Amino acid sequence: MRRPISRFAPVLHVFGMVILIFSFTMLVPLLTALVGHDAAQFAFDESFAVTLIAGFALWLGARRWRRELKVRDGFLLVMLVWTGLPAFATLPFLIHSPEMSFTDAYFEAISGLTTTGATVMSGLDTLPPSLNLWRHLLNWLGGMGIIVLAVAILPLLGVGGRQLLKAELPGPIKDTKLTPRIADTAKLLWATYAALTVACAVALKWAGMSWFDAVCHAFAALSLGGFSTHDASVGYFDSPLIEGVLIVFMLLAALNFVTHFLAFRQRSLQPYRHDPEVAGVLGLVIASCLGISLYVWQAGVYPEFLTALRHVSFNLVSLATDCGFVSTDFNTWPMFAPMWMLLLSCITASAGSTGGGLKMIRAVLMFRQGVRELEHQLHPAARLPVKIGGHAVPNQIVFAIQAFVMMYIATIVTMTLVLLASGLDFVSAFSAVIACINNAGPGLNEVGPGTNYASLNDFQTWVLAFTMLLGRLELFTVFVLFTRAFWRG
Numbered sequence: 001m002r003r004p005i006s007r008f009a010p011v012l013h014v015f016g017m018v019i020l021i022f023s024f025t026m027l028v029p030l031l032t033a034l035v036g037h038d039a040a041q042f043a044f045d046e047s048f049a050v051t052l053i054a055g056f057a058l059w060l061g062a063r064r065w066r067r068e069l070k071v072r073d074g075f076l077l078v079m080l081v082w083t084g085l086p087a088f089a090t091l092p093f094l095i096h097s098p099e100m101s102f103t104d105a106y107f108e109a110i111s112g113l114t115t116t117g118a119t120v121m122s123g124l125d126t127l128p129p130s131l132n133l134w135r136h137l138l139n140w141l142g143g144m145g146i147i148v149l150a151v152a153i154l155p156l157l158g159v160g161g162r163q164l165l166k167a168e169l170p171g172p173i174k175d176t177k178l179t180p181r182i183a184d185t186a187k188l189l190w191a192t193y194a195a196l197t198v199a200c201a202v203a204l205k206w207a208g209m210s211w212f213d214a215v216c217h218a219f220a221a222l223s224l225g226g227f228s229t230h231d232a233s234v235g236y237f238d239s240p241l242i243e244g245v246l247i248v249f250m251l252l253a254a255l256n257f258v259t260h261f262l263a264f265r266q267r268s269l270q271p272y273r274h275d276p277e278v279a280g281v282l283g284l285v286i287a288s289c290l291g292i293s294l295y296v297w298q299a300g301v302y303p304e305f306l307t308a309l310r311h312v313s314f315n316l317v318s319l320a321t322d323c324g325f326v327s328t329d330f331n332t333w334p335m336f337a338p339m340w341m342l343l344l345s346c347i348t349a350s351a352g353s354t355g356g357g358l359k360m361i362r363a364v365l366m367f368r369q370g371v372r373e374l375e376h377q378l379h380p381a382a383r384l385p386v387k388i389g390g391h392a393v394p395n396q397i398v399f400a401i402q403a404f405v406m407m408y409i410a411t412i413v414t415m416t417l418v419l420l421a422s423g424l425d426f427v428s429a430f431s432a433v434i435a436c437i438n439n440a441g442p443g444l445n446e447v448g449p450g451t452n453y454a455s456l457n458d459f460q461t462w463v464l465a466f467t468m469l470l471g472r473l474e475l476f477t478v479f480v481l482f483t484r485a486f487w488r489g
Contacts, residue, residue: 008076009062009065010062010065010073011076011077012058012061012074012080013061013063013065014060014077015081015084016057016059016060016061016062017055017056017059018055019051019058019084019085020052020055020059020077022055022088023055023088024052025094025137025141026044026047026048026134028133028137029044029092029130029131029133029134029137030045030130031453032133033128033129033130033131034383036129036130038130039128040096040130040131041091041130041132042093042095042096043091043093043095043096044134044292046091046095046333047088047091047095049213050088050091051088063245068289075477076478076481079477079478079481081336082113082114082473083469084128085109085113086106089113089138090102090106090108090109091104091402092131093105093109094126101458103461104121104454105463106121107461107464108135109138110465110468111468112135112136112138112139112142112225113138113142113472114142114472115139115142115143115223115224115226115354115439116356116435116436116439116440116441116468116471117139117220117226117227117323117324117325117440117441118324118436118453118464119227119433119452120456120461121135121454122139123231124229124231125230127229129212132216132275133215135227136217136219136220136227137219138225138227139220139223139225139226139227139454140219140222140225141196142223142472143193143225143253144189144190144193144223144227144257144354153165157386163435170216173258173262184207185288187489188261189257189258189261192257192261192264193222193257196252197219198218199249200217200218200221200222201214203245203249204217204218204246205466207242208239208241208242209237212229213229213419216228216329217229217234217246217325218249220325221246221249221250221253221323222249222252222253222323222325222354223253223354224250224349224353224356224439225324225436226252226318226323226324226325226440226441228325231326233326233449234314235327235328238327240310241309243310243313243314246314246318247314250317250320250321250325251281251282251317253321253355254320254321254322254348254349254353254354254355255275255277255278255281255350255353256277256353257352257353257354258272259272259275259278259350263446275350276361276388277350277351277359277361277364280352280360281349281350281360284348285320285321285348286342286345288320288341288344289309289313289316290309290313291318292312292316292337292340292341293305293309293312295334295336295337296308296311296334296337297448299333299334301332301333311328312337313326314327315328315330315341315449316341317339318431319345319440319441319442320344320345320436321345321349321355322345322348322349322355322356322357322399322439322440322441323355323441324441324442325432328449329448329449330445330449333449339444340430342440345357345434345435345438345440346363346434347359347360347362348360355386355438356437356438356439356471357438357439357440357471358404358405358408362401362404362405364388365393365397365398365401366401366402368379368386368387368388369386369398372384372385372386386398404475407475407476407479407487408437408475411437411470411475412430412433412437413468415437415464416433418463419432419460419464422457422459422463423457423470424446424456424460425445425446425447428444428446428447431443431444431445432447436464437446437468437469437471439468439471439472
């Protein structure tokens with residue numbers, strides 16, 4: 001049996017390399033602090049130095065054991081990255097604000113990197129610009145995945161990345177090969193992601209934001225991260241035009257980035273017609289916007305239907321796509337409306353998007369599997385395949401998705417019960433778990449859009465931080481580490 005050092009050192013070697021790459025992202029807010037002479041400059045000086053040295057030491061110390069990573073190595077590395085990088089990302093918060101606890105700083109960092117957008121921070125309007133930019137940069141890096149960025153670079157250093165990509169990316173994109181080389185695939189995905197981000201920033205500037213706000217909100221919109229530079233979030237701007245721009249880009253971010261890339265390359269909308277999730281995402285969102293707007297208007301929340309349509313459309317799209325921007329306190333609406341929005345956060349985003357939740361493709365497959373089982377009751381001997389896009393889906397995939405959905409529901413129930421046992425009320429506990437496992441951001445009641453997560457105690461904060469991680473890595477990537485089979489051999 002191999003010694004633990006030789007077994008895990010190759011993973012630590014690559015992890016050190018990822019930390020090194022991550023340290024250089026701190027130069028962006030550092031440069032912002034230098035140009036703007038803001039109060040967080042020293043925080044990024046020290047954070048960059050600590051992260052750089054730690055990454056280099058780990059990379060150098062494990063260098064002699066470098067090799068191509070195997071499947072189990074990929075899962076372990078992904079877990080290390082998504083738990084380790086937030087620890088380094090806390091440094092600017094802790095150094096600039098010594099009164100901030102490590103628990104709160106870690107929650108803020110992992111919320112950023114997992115693109116959840118739940119915050120414990122207030123006074124965002126007066127926060128040094130470099131720290132605000134750092135929060136949004138964490139959103140943006142986590143959006144497509146820091147692992148995918150590493151996959152594009154690590155092959156140049158002699159470390160392959162296919163197992164990392166397989167462990168990181170959700171759903172059908174795992175089996176989609178845009179190019180023969182995995183590094184080229186990652187680069188193309190990032191190029192598409194970056195191009196849409198630039199387009200969003202320009203559109204937001206045109207709509208009335210400052211360049212700084214436009215860049216930060218573009219980072220948060222394309223990553224579906226939901227962080228804002230203001231305590232009132234997008235409600236600070238009170239602009240239907242800004243809200244309209246963000247709706248468009250949130251919906252784009254909720255679709256498969258492979259589809260975006262193919263549309264760009266072909267200069268055609270045909271890839272969207274062939275994507276089986278697009279019609280479901282857009283149809284569900286549009287129907288829900290109209291239906292909930294009518295419901296809220298008739299309940300007397302807003303005097304005019306168009307006003308209701310404006311506020312419902314923005315907040316519903318934001319929560320359904322797992323972004324988390326808010327323009328008004330929807331916690332004051334009749335309970336059915338925000339609960340429906342939370343339900344949408346479970347299923348609206350596409351596989352291969354920056355959103356979380358079950359994903360639309362799984363929801364469609366589960367619905368069609370249910371229909372097949374009903375038809376089997378009438379025709380037991382019939383062969384009735386589940387089809388997506390005209391192609392039969394293997395039963396193995398259908399059964400795997402059933403297992404995932406069961407684990408997803410069990411996780412929500414378990415985490416909600418844990419929070420209830422800790423003293424949180426049911427609506428706050430349930431909505432917080434839904435918001436965090438779907439990486440959606442705001443919940444209801446104590447964690448609603450009019451407040452944030454700062455009122456939670458340390459235990460509750462760590463429970464929800466772990467829930468964010470489970471959602472971002474889609475359960476199996478985390479839970480596989482707790483199986484005996486993973487640690488054997």
